[in-house]
Amino acid sequence: MASRDLSQARHSRDDAPAPSLFGHYELDAQFFDETFESAGQPRSHYRLLIDEMERMSQEEVTRLQERVTRSFLHEGITFTVYGDEESTERVIPIDCVPRLVLAREWEHIERGLIQRVQALNLFLADVYGKGHILGDGTIPRALVQGCPNYRPEMEGVQVPLGAYVSVCGSDIVRTADGFMVLEDNLRVPSGVSYMLACREAIRRSFPRVFRHYHVRSVDHYGQELLRVLRSLSPRQGEEPSIALLTPGVYNSAYYEHAFLAREMGVELVTGDDLLVRGTRLYMRTVQGLRPVDVLYRRLDDDFIDPHAFRPDSCLGVPGLFAVYRAGNLALANAPGTGVADDKAVYSYVPRMIRYYLDQEPILANVETFLCREPEGLAYTLAHLEDLVVKAVGESGGYGMLMGPHASREERGAFAARLRERPENYISQPVLALSRAPCLIDGRLEARHVDLRPFVLHGQETRIVPGGLCRVALRKGSLVVNSSQGGGSKDAWIIEEDAP
Amino acid sequence: MILARVANALYWMNRYLERVEHTARLLGLQLEHLPSSPVQEVANGWRRLFSSLDARPPGADIHGGPEDADDFFFADGYTLTDYLTFETTNPTSIVFCLTAARENARQVRDAISNGIWSSLNRAYLRLRDTNLVDIWSREPVMLYRDIVETVQLFDGVCASSMRRDAGWHFMRIGRCIERAQLVGSLLEAHWANVRDMAEEDSDWAGLLRDCNAFEAYRQLHGAQIGKEKVLGFLVYDAELSYSLRFAVNQVRSSLEAIDPPVRGRLPAEPHEIVGRLDSALSRHMVNLTVGGGGWYDLADLVILCRNFHEALERTYIYYPTEAQIPS
Secondary structure, three states, X not given: OHHHHHHHHHHHHHHXXXXXXXXXXXXXXXXXXXXXXXXXXXXXXXXXXXXXXXXXXXXXXXXXXXXXXXXXXHHOOEEEEEOOOOEEEEEOOEEEEEEEEEHHHHHHHHHHHXXXXXXXXXXXXXXXXXXXXXXXOOOOHHHHHOOOOOOHHHOOOOOHHHOOOOEEEEEEEEEOOEEEEEEEEOOOOOOHHHHHHHXXXXXXXXXXXXXXXXXXXXXXXXXXXXXXXXXXXXXXXOOOOEEEEOOOOOOOOHHHHHHHHHHHOOEEEOHHHEEEEOOEEEEEEOOEEEEOOEEEEOOOHHHHOOOOOOOOOOOOOOOHHHHHHOOOOEEEOOOOHHXXXXXXXXXXXXXXXXXXXXXXXXXXXXXXXXXXXXXXHHHHHHOHHXXXXXXXXXXXXOOEEEHHHOOHHHHHHHHHHHHHOHHHEEEEEOOOOOEEEEEEOOEEEEEEEEEEOEEEEOOXXXXXXXXXXEEEOOOOOOOOOHHHOEEEEEEEEEOOXXX | OOEHHHHHHHXXXXXXXXXXXXXXXXXXXXXXXXXXXOHHHHHHHHHHHHHHOOOOOOOHHHHOOOXXXXXXXXXXXXHHHHHHHOOOOOOOOHHHHHHHHXXXXXXXXXXXXXXXXXXXXXXXXXXXXXXXXXXXXOOHHHHHHHHHHHHHHHHHHHHHHOOOOXXXXXXXXXXXXXHHHHHHHHHHHHHXXXXXXXXXXXXXXXXXXXXXXXXXXXXXXXXXXXXXXXXXXXXXXXXXXXXXXXHHXXXXXXXXXXXXXXXXXXXXXXXXXXXXHHHHHHOOOEOOXXXXXXXXOHHHHHHHHHHHHHHHHHHHHOOOOHHXXXX
C-alpha cells in the first residue's frame, strides 16, 4: 500500500512541481538544529527519514498528520480545557516528525540521569534523616527546610529501599554546548503516556523507516514501573495489592492515569474508593474491603491526606499518612520529594552528586542565580532583559518572566516583585534550545524542543530508552509546556550505524 | 474482585446505552411510519415512546396537565424528534444518555479496552457533530439506524473482548434491568392507550417492532397478530431477548454469578427481589387482560425493577463499611 501511495505522489509531482516540504525550512546560527548540519545538508542519521518524507506529497504528509490527530481524538488522548460555560476536550498536539537521538547521545543522557536520580534519593534520605549535608553547610539548612515543599512530617520515616523518588521525569535540553538538565520533576511527573501513545501513532505512520532505524523500544515501560512498585511493597514474599490513585476524570492527566493502570493491570482508584481502618488502607470492592499495599499516587502531597496535610482536600484519604508512617503502605513517590526539585535547590544538584557519589556530574546544570542571595539578586536585576526568572514554587511554566520577550513595563513590574520577595525567585540565562522540524500548516518549520525521559528507581535505576519530546509550537517560543501552547513528538533512540 | 465504583460505572454505562438504543429504535420506527400512518396512530406512537421513557413532551406544561391526551397534537414531529435526540437538558434524550454513558466509561477507562472505549467515543463524537436541521429533509431514519448499530457494535466488542467476570455481569445487569423497565413501561403505556380501541386499530404490530420482536413473532405465530398473543410473547417468552422474562432471567443469572446464593442462608435483598420478578414471569402471574386475576400488574413489575436497583446499590456499591474489615 505504501508503495502505491508513493508512486502516486511522484506522479503528481511530475505534473506540477510542488514546493518541497523542507523548502521553507530556516536554519538559525544561534540554535543547534537537530536535523540539518547546514542548509540542505541533513545530518547523516536523518537522511533516511528525510528521504522518506520528501517522497511524500504535501497532501500525504498533511493526511498523515490528520490521521495521527484523529486517532488521538478517538482514543480519548485529550486534556480538558475549562471555559466559562462548558469544558472542552482538546487533543494533545502531536507532531508527526520524529526526533532522532543517536545511541551514544542517549547513553550519555542515561548515565547522567541515573547518576542524578541516585544522588537526589540520597539527598532526600539525608535531609529527612541525619541531615549531614545541612549540618556541614554544603547546602544551607534554611534553604532546604524553608522550602514550601519540605515536609517535616517525613523526618525519620523509614522509606522502603530508600526510594523516595521512584518515578522521575527530568527535562533535558540541548544547546550548542551539549545536553543539560533544565529541571527535575520529582513529585508527580506526567507525560509518559504521551510518549507511549506518540510512539504507537508514529510507528504506524512510518513503518518502513521505523524498522530500518532499529528504534529502541519503549513498550515495556508499564512492566518496568510495575516491577518498581512491587519492589516497594511492605509485604515482600506476598502478592502485593497495588493501585494508582488519581484525582479523577476532571484532572488534566486523567488519560495518563487510566492508561498506566491498564498497562500495569492495577486498580485505578480515587480517594472515595479508599479508606483507612485500623492501621491499614483498604479499597471498597463489591465484595467488601480489600487491603492496599502500594499506592502509585498521582496526587500532590498537599492533597493525599487531609489529616496530615491540607485539611480542605477532599481528593485524598483521611489517615493515609499514618498508615504510611506505620510502614503498612508504600507510596510512590514518597511525600516530601518536592524539596529536591525546588528551583533553588536545583542549583545544588551538582554538589549533591559530588557529595554523595564522589563523582563529577555527567550532565551539566543550567547556570542559576539565586535571588535569595544578594549577589544573585543584584545580578538578576541588572540583567533582567537577558534572563529567565522563575518562581521557585511554581511549575508548568507559570509565574515566570522571559526577559528578552517581555516589555519594559512587564520587566519593571517583575523587578518590584523580585525586590519584595527575592527568596521566591531564581534566574537563568535564556537557553538557546535546539530546534527540530515540525509540520506547521502543511510545511516543515523549525521549532524549539526538549526531551523528558522517565527514570524509574527501585532496587536499581533504569530508564526506558526514549522520552517525551516536547515542542514549543508557537513560532520563536521557548516554552514547551502543554499548558502554554506546547506539543509533543516521538523521540527515537537509534543505533549509530543504522542506514 | 472489582471496585464498587467501577461496578457502578459499568452498570450505569450500560443502563444509559440501553436507553440510547431503545429511544433510537423507537424514534427511527416512528419517523419511518410518520408519512404513511393515520394521525391517531402517530399520536399513539409518540405517547407510547414518551411514556416508556417516563417523559413528557416539550411544552406539555403550556398546553395542559400530564394527563392531557392532546399534548402530542400540539407538537410537530421535528420538535419532538429534536427534543428526544439532541436536547442536552432533557435527561431522556439520546445525546444526554450517550454523554452519560461515555462519562461513565471515562470513569472506568482502565477497566475497559481501547476498542470498547473508542466504539463509544466515536459514536459520541459523531452525534455531537450532527444536528437535526441538516438531516431532517433527507433521511433522518438513517441516523437512528446508525445509533442502534453503534450500540450493537459496542456489545459485540464487549462480548468478544471481555472476560465474564464481575465487571461483565454488572454491565449485563445494567443492560437487562433497564430493558425490563423500559419494556414494562412501554407495554403498560401501549395497553393504557389502546384499552378502549378496536383491536385492528391498536397497532400491535408497531408494539412488536418497538420491541425488536416482529420477525420473531411472525416466525412463531404466523402473520395473525392478536393482542393476547403479542402481550404473552413480550412478557412471558423465555427465548425472546426483549421479553420481560428473558431480561429478568439475565439479571438473575448475572447476579448469581457475582454473588452465588448460599444454601440454607436467607437470600440477599437483590436476590430476593429478582426471585420474585422471575417467578411472576415464569409462572405467568401477570394481569394481561382487563380485570384479569393475576397477582401483579405490569406497573408492579416496573416498581420491582426500581426496588431491585436500590437494593443492588445498597448491597454492593454504597454498603456500610464498619462491619466489613476482613480479619
